[in-house]
Amino acid sequence: MRLVVDLNRCQGFAQCVFLAPDVFSLHGDEALLFSPRFDEAQRDRVEKAAAACPVQAILVDYSDEPTLRVEPDVG
C-alpha cells in the first residue's frame, strides 16, 4: 500500500502526524515528511489521516502491486 502527499496543497496542519505518527512526521515547524509505503498494520491510521486532512492532500492506494512488463533484450 502506498501514498503520496500533494505538498503544494499541504499547509502543515499536521492532522496526519497526530493520527498516523509512524507514517507522517513534521520536519521543523511545517515541512511534512511521509513514508511512501506502509503496511496493513498502519492501514486504519492512514485512512483516518487521509480523511482528516483539511486540504485533502493525501492520495492513498490500498491495492496490490500491478503486474508490469519490463522489456527483455534492450539494445
Add this chain to the structure above:
Amino acid sequence: MSADADVEVLRRQGRIVVVGASLAGLRAAETLREKGFTGSLTMIGDEPYEPYDRPPLSKQALLGRARPEDTALPRRRDIDAEWRLGVAAEGLDRVAKLVRLANGATVAYDRLLITTGTRARPWIHPEEAALDGVFVLRTREDSTRLTRKLAGGVSRVLVIGAGFTGSEVASACRELGLEVTVVERGPAPLVGPLGGVIGAVADRLQRRKGVELRCGISVTALEGDDVGRLRRAHLSDGSAIDVEVAVVSLGAVRNAEWLAGSGVAAGPRGVACDAGCRVFDVNGIVTDDIYAAGDVARSPHPLFDYQFLSLEHWGNAVEQAEIAAHNMICAGPERRPHLWLPMFWSSQFGVNIKSVGVPSMGDQLVIAQGALDEERFVAVYGYHGRVIAAASFDGAKWMGFYEQQIAAGAPFPPEYRTVDRRTETLQPVDPAFPDPHLPTHGATVTLTGHSPSERRVTFVPAHA
C-alpha cells in the same frame, strides 16, 4: 465523417501511446480512462520501474526514512495499459505515426503524449563524472547508490550547485552528521529561482547549520586516485579540497533528443506546445495528434506575457497531464487551456520553502509578512506594478491567498494590511536576480519566446 465523429471513434477504439512513464505519464493515463477512453493505451518508459515519486529521493530517502525502491506512486484508478518498461523511445515517424524503440520495436499511435521529462545534468567532464564517488540525483538508482555511499561513512561531501536539489542534499548530509562543502557559482544559494534577497537568507541558514558554503566560485576539476576513486576537487579560486563524495546538482537536461529529425519543435529547452498541450512542429504549426506535458513541455502562459514556460515542478506534471489527456480525446471547443499557476515546495534545513507564480520575472520585492532575519516570512514579487509571485519560508498557509492575488493581477506593492506585517510602509527593493546572460545551472523556470479558454483568460483593459 465529421471531425466530431472522429473523436468518438478515437475515444472508443483509438490507440494512445504515452512516452515517459513517470508522474505526468501516469496521471495522463488515469485521466484518459476516467474520461471514458476505451481504446488501447501503451506506456513506454526507459527505466525498468513503474512510475515512482521523485521528491522523496533527495529528502526522506537520504535521511533513511524511506527506501528509494518504496516510492512507487499510488494509482488513482486502474489504467488497463500495456506497459513497455526498460526500453527508451528512440525516434518518431510522424507520417507513419510510429514510435521507434531502442530494441528495434515500433509502436503505432493515433494520439501520442510526450512526457519524457528531464534527466540530471551530468558533470561536464565525462571521465571525471565516471569516478567512483561522483553522483547525480534524479532517479531511484541514483538515490540508492548515494544513500548507500553516505551510509558507509564519508569524511566530507561536496555538493556542486546550490539550487533546490543541491541544497536539499546538503541539508540531509548535515542532518546525517556529515561534513559538507557546497560550491555555487552564483552569489548565493537559490539565487536563480528566488533572487539574491532571499538567497542571502538561504546563505545564512546554510552556514548556521554548519555547511561550508563557497559562493562565487566553481569547481574546475575532479581528481581521482590510482583506482578511479574521487579524492580531490579543484576550485576556480586556485584552492582544492579533499573529498570522497561529490554530488553534481547542476540542474536538468530535457529528454528531447529522441525527437531530433521528427519535425516537432523539440530542443534543449524542451518540446514547445500550445496552451492546450498540442505540440508545435518546427514551422510553428500546431500538430493535432501529438501532445506534451510535464518537465519536458514548454507552453505559453497568458498571466506571464504569453511567455513559453518550462516548469520542472511536480504540480505542473500533474495538472498539465490532466489537461493534455482531456484535450487528446475532445473536439476543439471542449478543449481546455493549461493555466495552472506555477507552484513548488522544498524542505531543507528544517525550513519549508514554498513558491507560487514566477519569481524570476519579478522586478521588485517586498517582505509582506514576517522578517527575513527570523527565516520566517512571505516575500511578494512585483512585475510592472502587479503581483507576479510569492515565496515563503515556513509560511505555507499564505500561499493560497497570494495565488489568488497573482491570478487576479492584484496591484504591487500590496495596498492592504497583512497579518504579521513588520513595517508601516512596505518598501519595494530589487529582488536581485542574476543577469540572465551569465551562464549558470538551470533554473526551475525558464522563460522564452512570445506568442498567443472552467478556467479561461479574461482580458482586463489597461489603466489610463
